[in-house]
Amino acid sequence: MNFIDNPRKLRGFEKNIRVEKVSRRSILKGLGVTGGFVLAAPVMTRQAFAYETGAGKMPHGIVVDPRVFVAVAPDGTVTILAHRSEMGTGVRTSLPLVVAEEMEADWSKVKVQQAHGDEVKFGNQDTDGSRSTRHYLMPMRQIGASARTMLEQAAAKRWGVPATEVKAANHEVVHNASGRKLGFGELAADAAKESVPSIEGLKLKDPKDFRYLGKGQVGIVDLHDITTGKARYGADVRLPGMKYAVIARPPVTGGKLTSFDPDAALKVPGVEKVMQVRGWPWPSKFQPLGGVAVIARNTGAAIKGRDALKLVWDDGANGKYDSVAYRKELEEASRKPGLVVRKEGDADGALKGADKVIVGEYYIPHLAHVSMEPPVAVADVKGDKAEIWAPVQSPGGTREDVAKTLGIPEGNVTVNVTLLGGGFGRKSKCDYALEAALLSKELGAPVKVQWTREDDIHNGFLHTVSVERIEAGLDKDGKVTAWRHRSVAPSIASTFAAGTKHQAPFELGMGLVDMPFEIANISCENPEAAAFTRIGWFRSVSNIPRAFAVQSMVGEIANATGRDQKETLLALIGSPRIVKPNVKDMWNYGEPYDSYPIDTARLRKVVELVAEKGEWGRQVPKGHGLGIAVHRSFVSYIATIVEVAVDEKGKLTVPRVDTAIDCGTYVNPERIASQIEGAAIMGLSLAKYGAVTFKDGKVEQTNFDDFQVVRIDEAPLVTNVHIVPPSPDTPPSGVGEPGVPPFAPALLNAIFAATGKRIRALPIGKQLEA
Amino acid sequence: MIKVKINGQEQSWDGDPDLPLLWFLRDEAGLTGTKFGCGKALCGACTVIVDKEAVRSCITSINDVAGREVTTIEGLHPDGDHPVQKAWRQVNVPQCGFCQAGQIMQAAALLMDNPKPSHDQIREAMSGNICRCGCYQRIENAVHLASTGV
Numbered sequence: 063m064n065f066i067d068n069p070r071k072l073r074g075f076e077k078n079i080r081v082e083k084v085s086r087r088s089i090l091k092g093l094g095v096t097g098g099f100v101l102a103a104p105v106m107t108r109q110a111f112a113y114e115t116g117a118g119k120m121p122h123g124i125v126v127d128p129r130v131f132v133a134v135a136p137d138g139t140v141t142i143l144a145h146r147s148e149m150g151t152g153v154r155t156s157l158p159l160v161v162a163e164e165m166e167a168d169w170s171k172v173k174v175q176q177a178h179g180d181e182v183k184f185g186n187q188d189t190d191g192s193r194s195t196r197h198y199l200m201p202m203r204q205i206g207a208s209a210r211t212m213l214e215q216a217a218a219k220r221w222g223v224p225a226t227e228v229k230a231a232n233h234e235v236v237h238n239a240s241g242r243k244l245g246f247g248e249l250a251a252d253a254a255k256e257s258v259p260s261i262e263g264l265k266l267k268d269p270k271d272f273r274y275l276g277k278g279q280v281g282i283v284d285l286h287d288i289t290t291g292k293a294r295y296g297a298d299v300r301l302p303g304m305k306y307a308v309i310a311r312p313p314v315t316g317g318k319l320t321s322f323d324p325d326a327a328l329k330v331p332g333v334e335k336v337m338q339v340r341g342w343p344w345p346s347k348f349q350p351l352g353g354v355a356v357i358a359r360n361t362g363a364a365i366k367g368r369d370a371l372k373l374v375w376d377d378g379a380n381g382k383y384d385s386v387a388y389r390k391e392l393e394e395a396s397r398k399p400g401l402v403v404r405k406e407g408d409a410d411g412a413l414k415g416a417d418k419v420i421v422g423e424y425y426i427p428h429l430a431h432v433s434m435e436p437p438v439a440v441a442d443v444k445g446d447k448a449e450i451w452a453p454v455q456s457p458g459g460t461r462e463d464v465a466k467t468l469g470i471p472e473g474n475v476t477v478n479v480t481l482l483g484g485g486f487g488r489k490s491k492c493d494y495a496l497e498a499a500l501l502s503k504e505l506g507a508p509v510k511v512q513w514t515r516e517d518d519i520h521n522g523f524l525h526t527v528s529v530e531r532i533e534a535g536l537d538k539d540g541k542v543t544a545w546r547h548r549s550v551a552p553s554i555a556s557t558f559a560a561g562t563k564h565q566a567p568f569e570l571g572m573g574l575v576d577m578p579f580e581i582a583n584i585s586c587e588n589p590e591a592a593a594f595t596r597i598g599w600f601r602s603v604s605n606i607p608r609a610f611a612v613q614s615m616v617g618e619i620a621n622a623t624g625r626d627q628k629e630t631l632l633a634l635i636g637s638p639r640i641v642k643p644n645v646k647d648m649w650n651y652g653e654p655y656d657s658y659p660i661d662t663a664r665l666r667k668v669v670e671l672v673a674e675k676g677e678w679g680r681q682v683p684k685g686h687g688l689g690i691a692v693h694r695s696f697v698s699y700i701a702t703i704v705e706v707a708v709d710e711k712g713k714l715t716v717p718r719v720d721t722a723i724d725c726g727t728y729v730n731p732e733r734i735a736s737q738i739e740g741a742a743i744m745g746l747s748l749a750k751y752g753a754v755t756f757k758d759g760k761v762e763q764t765n766f767d768d769f770q771v772v773r774i775d776e777a778p779l780v781t782n783v784h785i786v787p788p789s790p791d792t793p794p795s796g797v798g799e800p801g802v803p804p805f806a807p808a809l810l811n812a813i814f815a816a817t818g819k820r821i822r823a824l825p826i827g828k829q830l831e832a
Numbered sequence: 833m834i835k836v837k838i839n840g841q842e843q844s845w846d847g848d849p850d851l852p853l854l855w856f857l858r859d860e861a862g863l864t865g866t867k868f869g870c871g872k873a874l875c876g877a878c879t880v881i882v883d884k885e886a887v888r889s890c891i892t893s894i895n896d897v898a899g900r901e902v903t904t905i906e907g908l909h910p911d912g913d914h915p916v917q918k919a920w921r922q923v924n925v926p927q928c929g930f931c932q933a934g935q936i937m938q939a940a941a942l943l944m945d946n947p948k949p950s951h952d953q954i955r956e957a958m959s960g961n962i963c964r965c966g967c968y969q970r971i972e973n974a975v976h977l978a979s980t981g982v
């Protein structure tokens with residue numbers, strides 16, 4: 063029933079996923095998960111950017127306790143909690159599957175239950191940063207092993223034999239010597255009385271005995287529900303007496319309502335009420351923007367009512383934000399020195415003395431997430447208690463923010479996490495849940511706040527806009543001796559603190575200061591850039607502009623020196639080594655550098671793997687071109703080859719994509735493939751069309767007609783995914799995001815190969831039509 | 833009073849006749865399998881079958897379907913085993929899944945009309961349905977699989 067087992071004769075099907083020979087001895091040693099149960103973990107202050115450290119240092123850390131995550135019913139049904147949000151990565155299946163693997167549960171007897179937002183109980187729940195498998199593979203194994211041990215202990219006691227003589231296997235515990243067996247269900251009550259074993263003494267399964275891990279033969283738990291319309295997303299929650307609301311929000315970030323006339327709206331059939339929604343001054347993290355809500359008996363009436371509102375806004379200080387002018391500002395800033403954030407050797411001097419200097423200025427505008435499910439939330443606030451149902455990536459953060467916004471204790475807030483119809487970072491910001499909470503409190507009834515697609519594009523937390531300027535100095539032999547990279551972009555930190563002008567370490571650490579090339583003279587700089595709208599995380603974040611710039615520059619160097627792209631890339635990466643950049647705060651995705659260094663051997667390996675499997679250098683028809691790019695992000699290594707075809711009219715198509723990923727030890731290769739296939743589509747979307755632009759402070763795009771994304775008829779004909787088998791002890795790393803960054807530069811390098819046109823400003827739009 | 837048959841059941845509505853079918857289905861009839869993605873016939877998330885045709889319920893008023901037969905994802909097959917649904921599961925199509933009801937309804941309508949579509953015909957017919965997660969390769973393969981027998 064699964065993707066890998068059925069190599070039917072579908073186009074490209076048999077080539078889609080290739081897992082190279084897998085060997086996983088003693089995986090996961092030294093992942094830094096230590097200590098006992100963290101049932102009452104010290105409550106750490108949730109900082110705006112709590113990414114600086116590894117799993118244990120995330121807010122509320124990790125909880126390893128089978129009593130929290132696993133329940134065994136007398137009939138043998140095993141219920142496993144999923145405490146991370148499902149937005150399409152498959153995490154709601156993968157992590158419980160890890161528990162089932164270790165506890166020897168039969169997956170067909172396992173039910174997955176979604177945990178509500180409670181980080182003291184479950185540990186950190188922020189589903190972002192491509193961290194779920196990275197941070198939870200080991201804890202979930204330990205939880206499963208603990209549960210298994212408790213079941214074994216209970217059986218041993220029942221039989222009066224030493225625990226060492228019994229063994230759990232496939233949902234029962236067996237005493238081999240006597241042939242006795244007891245099902246998990248029969249042992250459940252006794253096992254629950256057993257003490258929880260210490261983590262140090264746990265015996266984890268030998269990977270060679272894995273039934274599920276690394277195999278990719280288990281479909282996602284929601285598969286049937288999704289295909290039958292039963293899966294419940296945020297918008298699908300319905301409560302008795304629930305009202306439907308849409309909100310008219312200020313068209314300019316930081317704008318305020320001057321006056322409004324609700325009369326026409328109130329005449330719309332089905333509209334029940336028009337009311338103001340409290341807004342917070344910008345910037346204020348995820349607090350609502352405020353505006354006017356139309357309350358109705360159904361969403362259709364609420365939307366129609368909102369269309370009839372008469373609204374007067376005071377646009378405020380951001381009313382002059384203009385994307386054309388702003389781009390010029392960024393470009394000018396990139397041409398002057400900025401805050402030096404990495405320095406090795408003397409880049410200025412080396413550039414002056416270079417035989418040849420290649421300059422590339424790369425521009426990429428704001429992007430909107432446009433997750434298929436627009437933001438939506440249901441709230442039911444009664445007195446000092448609040449219950450929320452919402453598709454949120456941050457259930458714990460949402461709980462905290464709802465409590466703060468309503469002025470009630472966090473313990474009085476329940477956040478039920480529904481399925482997310484896509485997240486991509488948008489749903490890490492819970493403003494829509496806060497809006498629903500405010501409205502429900504005022505109405506004294508449950509309320510659903512539905513964002514329309516227009517709202518999503520107009521009032522979101524956009525991906526930043528940036529100019530990345532790279533100057534590469536070459537010596538007489540074409541060797542790169544100097545590298546100066548200036549990155550100018552408004553920071554996500556500006557959404558938290560007014561006056562932010564510089565990017566935060568977590569942004570600088572996404573492809574700027576962690577640039578892996580072996581070059582003697584390096585200067586990475588960050589000139590100032592102010593923000594004029596809400597900036598937020600977008601899948602892959604700053605890695606998108608950085609990979610775009612750096613990997614395009616590799617293509618430019620290859621062209622300037624008349625060498626092959628891949629050879630140029632490998633020459634720049636240089637010798638296999640651990641890169642030690644001269645940087646104060648490397649960030650490194652919050653991971654300890656010892657276990658997650660920048661390893662150029664792994665970087666080279668994905669380049670070589672994709673080149674081999676993707677048949678780099680193959681003959682392609684006229685009008686076609688091949689491009690390659692590699693990028694390390696979320697501590698994974700990804701290389702992509704794109705074949706593009708550009709016809710006489712400048713229309714581009716993508717006949718083939720190959721991507722190689724090294725994400726260390728993994729759980730489900732089938733979902734890795736689906737993430738990488740999807741990343742190619744998102745990469746192609748942003749490269750071809752991605753642009754949110756401002757005029758007079760307002761977003762100019764409205765819906766999928768003018769903020770386009772790739773559709774099936776322009777999708778790559780085939781995307782092949784090649785997964786590098788982890789060597790022993792390779793810790794798991796990110797999968798959800800890293801596929802996106804290398805796509806656009808690989809495509810642009812391919813376009814150059816096909817047409818001789820170097821595109822330095824995204825989106826491609828009509829640039830090839832000239 | 834507007835009467836419409838939805839998944840074989842007679843339903844009636846005496847509110848705003850201009851109410852988009854989408855919101856009638858989701859908010860009034862409680863059939864939440866049909867999704868809202870754009871409201872402007874741009875994404876296909878709200879696709880249902882009216883008589884034998886795929887229709888965007890977000891721009892179709894309840895009045896437009898008066899006296900007609902509407903099939904939503906909930907009514908496509910009593911056990912969820914329509915060949916398209918089965919193929920979808922076999923190919924593990926969905927990521928987040930939010931677009932998939934619309935995709936499946938569109939594919940089911942396509943196969944009613946053209947039981948053996950070519951790859952190009954599949955891409956053409958499915959091009960009104962956006963999948964932001966990017967499951968297109970699998971959607972194409974699943975439609976093909978459904979057309980050749982699951």
Ligand code: FES
Nearest residue numbers: 869870871876890
């Ligand atoms: S919601 Fe109807 S087409 Fe998008």
Ligand code: FES
Nearest residue numbers: 928929931963965
């Ligand atoms: S599966 Fe997420 S939008 Fe299609």
